[in-house]
Amino acid sequence: MNDKKLIGVDLGGTTVKFAILTTDGEIQQRWSIDTNILDEGSHILPDIIDSINEHLKLYNMTPNDFVG
Known part of the structure; x- marks a missing residue:
């Protein structure tokens, strides 16, 4: 069974939105930061890189937990 995750990033003019998802599309975590x-x-x-790295630490995850 493949339990690797995906990270989605939506870059907007005022905020950058993030989500950690299963490969089936189920959102498991979401957060956002202001677009600087x-x-x-x-x-x-x-x-974007800093925010993803901070949240990987927060959720006790590593890049190996993700597809790609």
Whole structure:
């Protein structure tokens, strides 16, 4: 049985929304952060990476728990 997860990211103009899902599409966790558009948006990708890493630690998960 494959219990690996997926991470969904929805980048919007005011917020970035995240979800951890099963491969069947069941949402298990969700959160959001403000979209930082300062400096021509140069903070957006680092903020996304930092937020995902923080939540992986919070949920005691590693990248190996995910597909891809």
